[in-house]
Amino acid sequence: MQNLEDIWEEDCVFTAEESDAARFRQGSLAAEDVRGWEILPDVCLQHVFRFLHDEDRCMASLVCHHWHKVMRTPCLWRTRFFNFSGQLFRYGTSEYKSTVGYVHSLGVYLEKLDVCVCPPRTNVVAHRLVQNISGLLSELVRVKAPLHSFSLVRLKLDRTSWDSGHRNSLVDSLIYFLRNGNLKLRSICLNGIRNDMQQGLKLLSALSEMQMCMSPRWHISSLDLRGFFSTAVSVHANHSILHFLQQLPGLTDLGLSYSCLSDELLMALQHRHCESRGKFGRNILQKLSLHCIQNESHHQLVHSSSWESLRINCPDLKVKLTVDQVINGDCLARMLVPGIxxxxxxxxxxxxxxxxxxxxxxxxxxxxxxxxxxxxxxxxxxxxxxxxxxxxxxxxxxxxxxxxxxxxxxxxxxxxxxxxxxxxxxxxxxxxxxxxxxxxxxxxxxxxxxxxxxxxxxxxxxxxxxxxxxxxxxx
CATH class of the missing domain: 3.80.10.10 (Ribonuclease Inhibitor)
Known part of the structure; x- marks a missing residue:
């Protein structure tokens, strides 16, 4: 695949031979077929181009100046998914060059970015992943990508293949991105990062600062923190997260690990709702997703009265509970209390x-x-x-x-x-x-x-x- 940064330069010049080669690379087309494609409205071309992969989009952009112009329509580049494995490939562009090159050329159109990481098995692969992810986040800040939705999942920083230097570098890069990037993020997913308590609270603090710097018409409405902390951390015993949640008055969709849940947290959500009701409307917290796994802390008791009080104050609230390999009857009985x-x-x-x-x-x-x-x-x-x-x-x-x-x-x-x-x-x-x-x-x-x-x-x-x-x- 050609480098996107080279292909999408505005001053790219096409020769007749290049145009013909791209247009007829699958065989000769009848003249009337060519004329049919040429008279298609831009909106139809955009719809067709949405179904093409990057390599095919690059080849299509070489057909003619008109197609090259249509291919740079922002609606074609607003959504992107990157998968980082940290592996080196003998053929093809490296993960770093392809992702950073994409953001360098087309990041000004990017509104929704999803990044999935394959957790490393060795320290060498972990080091490569740090370079790839940090480079991507830095480039997003540099081009001022107008992101509305950002997702970074499955880092699993509690694995031994990540050393302390790797963890600190990734967390610092994320904090830099949150503090210096655009202030229009509405949806943030940090599922499966698996921070320790100190790093997790640093990230949450950066999120709070970003929310406070946003203009009144922008606010974080969706936040997924399932698997945000390491399984060894008893989050419900630390009340710092309560203060953080109270800094997000416009939150409507929240995802948490069950290890975060407590009576105090439900009271904080209820209090946050009451304070922000006039500013953001009545239907504030609408969806609460909880994820409980076997090796996480899930022995705490959350009383029915706390759930009932939250339900009364958030009448549109819907709760989703996912239980993975928790087969202890007493634990299930503590989770599934009346009032939820x-x-x-x-x-x-x-x-x-x-x-x-x-x-x-x-x-x-x-x-x-x-x-x-x-x-x-x-x-x-x-x-x-x-x-x-x-x-x-x-x-x-x-x-x-x-x-x-x-x-x-x-x-x-x-x-x-x-x-x-x-x-x-x-x-x-x-x-x-x-x-x-x-x-x-x-x-x-x-x-x-x-x-x-x-x-x-x-x-x-x-x-x-x-x-x-x-x-x-x-x-």
């Missing part, structure tokens, strides 16, 4: 046959607490030694507003027929159903049985129902 405006629950529980845990209390007693609010439910269970068919059907039967159900579990095939019967007779809002039936036997025989069970229902499927079911060998 829970609209989405996702759980992965892949446990061994000798683990003393049953999903039945979750299905029978905990989740039915939210039968008036639950809309999205995803369950991935390895219940090979215990049937949960009846419990699952009863849960679907009582959840009045369920619209999306995804289940991966050991189930009887006949259960699918009963599930469809509930959908067709009672739960007409439930228009997305995806079921993966784990199996320890031959797939072909069960697949035939599945088709036989579904056959009487298929002719009654309403057009809005998106239904998918499969047999999946569980190894």
């Amino acid at each position: 405006p829970l609209t989405e629950f996702n759980m992965t529980a892949l446990y061994a046959s000798n683990d003393i845990w049953s999903p039945k209390p979750l299905l029978c007693f905990m989740l039915p607490l939210y039968r008036h609010s639950l809309q999205f439910l995803t369950l991935d269970l390895s219940n090979r030694n215990e049937s949960v068919d009846e419990e699952l059907l009863e849960l679907v039967n009582v959840c009045e507003h369920l619209v999306d159900l995804r289940v991966w579990a050991f189930l009887e095939i006949l259960t699918l027929g009963r599930l469809l019967q509930i959908r067709l007779t009672k739960r007409r809002l439930l228009n997305k159903i995806k079921v993966r039936i784990y199996s320890m036997t031959e797939k072909e025989e069960q697949q035939d049985q599945l088709e036989e069970v579904l056959l009487p229902y298929r002719q009654h499927f309403p057009p809005e129902l998106n239904f998918f079911a499969e047999i999946y060998p569980f190894i």
Whole structure:
């Protein structure tokens, strides 16, 4: 792929031979076809160019001066995704040159940038990643990229491949970017950075400063801090984060690790809402996403009264809870207390046959607490030694507003027929159903049985129902 910085120079001159080569590189075109492309309105060309990858866009820009001009339309370059691995490639442009070159030439159009990092396994790769990411952030500041949305995910700074120098350099680069970049960021995602407490608080302080320097018409409305702190940090015991959240009066969408949650944090969110109600409107905090994983701190108790108070003050609040490999019944009971405006629950529980845990209390007693609010439910269970068919059907039967159900579990095939019967007779809002039936036997025989069970229902499927079911060998 050619260097974007070289290709997109304004004073680029095209010869007739270059234009013809680019135009006919896939074979000769009829003259009338060429004329057809030439008379296309710019808006049509822009729509076509949106589907092209960088290499094809570069080649298209060489066709003629008109296409070169259209290719520099800002709407084609407002969104960008970079994936950093830190690896060296024998052929092709390096990660550093391609990303920094892109921002150098087209960063003035960039409004949404997503950066995903493949966590390094060695110190050498970590050092290369530091150079790549720091160079990108520095160039974004230099060109004053008008970013509205910025995402940097999966750094995982708690890995041993990052030494203290690497961590400090990356955090300092991020702070420099937040303090010196544009002041129009509305959405920030720092999911999976895994800072220690000191570095995390430094970054949060920079975010607060950026918010205070923004003009009244700009404010951070979406902030994703899931996995922001290391799993070894008990964040709920440190109240510094409460002060930080109170500095974000326009926040409507917040993502946190469950380790951050406490009664005090919910009170801080409630207090922030009351103070900013007049300035930013009534519907302030609308979505709260919580993520809980096995090796994070999740033993704290958050009382129902705190949830209830927050729900009253934020009547449009919707809570999403994702639980990954937490199968301790007492911990789940502490999380799923009454009063949470829970609209989405996702759980992965892949446990061994000798683990003393049953999903039945979750299905029978905990989740039915939210039968008036639950809309999205995803369950991935390895219940090979215990049937949960009846419990699952009863849960679907009582959840009045369920619209999306995804289940991966050991189930009887006949259960699918009963599930469809509930959908067709009672739960007409439930228009997305995806079921993966784990199996320890031959797939072909069960697949035939599945088709036989579904056959009487298929002719009654309403057009809005998106239904998918499969047999999946569980190894």
